[in-house]
């Protein structure tokens with residue numbers, strides 16, 4: 334399936350299955366797995382996986398279009414369907430040929446999910462302070478500790494866990510864990526304000542034993558940082574889809590709402606607001622595409638895994654997430670105000686879009702953290718400045 338066909342199918346899926354289904358998607362019922370199954374039945378699940386494991390091999394730039402379409406329908410569904418990119422990118426780049434085949438091929442063939450576990454309550458964004466430990470016992474690794482947030486864990490096929498090494502102080506590892514391994518315990522599902530069709534959990538590892546062959550090659554936190562380039566770009570992209578939906582909702586409303594005896598849509602103040610929103614959407618979409626292109630460019634190189642390790646976090650991906658989070662939040666504010674008091678009720682669609690938009694600036698690094706990263710990695714080293 335070509336990138337343009339995947340894009341078209343994602344657009345049709347969003348129109349048929351997501352738009353207008355707020356009652357289901359915002360309800361915080363069990364994650365709507367039959368809906369996600371129907372996406373997989375179209376052959377679209379995990380569309381980014383590489384061709385050598387049977388995937389559609391849609392690059393990150395192509396994925397930006399797909400995620401914009403899915404998020405136009407529902408940001409929580411989009412998040413659920415793309416977040417496996419975080420763990421699968423680590424396995425793709427740093428897994429042995431055996432691990433790539435065993436874990437990625439089934440996800441390409443049948444759909445399914447991979448969850449990634451980095452965050453912990455005490456450590457916060459200072460991942461080096463994480464306390465979940467991985468200890469070598471003969472041919473096995475034994476995991477112990479608690480991860481505060483992990484999306485898709487309950488129904489994932491496998492997990493990618495980042496933990497501190499119990500054997501080499503100051504070092505961290507990343508390891509693949511089958512979801513049904515004894516000792517993987519889901520503590521609870523968090524009730525999130527937005528993205529309520531997605532599901533994020535607190536997870537405990539209690540003497541969880543996995544083969545040492547499941548270790549991924551390289552320093553765990555750096556591997557996570559590399560793969561965050563993909564998921565941060567797609568988190569940024571959800572802001573584009575949600576912003577496009579807000580724009581269209583505002584246009585529909587302004588055609589029926591009258592102000593000073595005329596439809597709001599003809600009022601210059603309204604036109605100014607929508608012109609501003611369109612400009613922001615254009616810049617947001619372009620930055621996400623640029624971040625996707627940069628990632629694809631490295632991925633296409635002869636030594637992508639090493640090249641990514643040298644770069645770590647990419648400026649384009651950080652800029653996309655920060656800019657889209659900020660511009661998206663501004664757009665959500667304008668949209669919310671547009672509907673007057675009705676916009677503040679649960680009966681309006683705009684309230685959900687506002688709550689969904691909020692996550693862009695929070696997940697995978699709040700703005701204080703991403704600003705700090707850009708400053709340290711791309712401003713202090715003079716040769717890296719644009």
Ligand SMILES: Cc1cc2nc3c(=O)[nH]c(=O)nc-3n(C[C@H](O)[C@H](O)[C@H](O)COP(=O)(O)OP(=O)(O)OC[C@H]3O[C@@H](n4cnc5c(N)ncnc54)[C@H](O)[C@@H]3O)c2cc1C
Pocket residue numbers: 448449450451452453456457458459482483484485525528533692695696697698699701702705
């Ligand atoms: C819906 C959702 C899904 C998630 N899914 C996953 C998942 O699948 N896997 C996973 O591992 N995690 C996941 N997370 C966790 C998420 O990535 C983190 O919550 C996020 O990165 C923020 O980190 P934190 O919660 O540790 O807060 P912190 O980053 O610790 O922030 C708390 C406060 O400290 C401040 N602060 C922190 N560092 C700095 C700094 N350097 N400079 C200045 N101020 C700073 C912040 O600004 C903030 O005010 C998810 C979270 C949510 C809400």
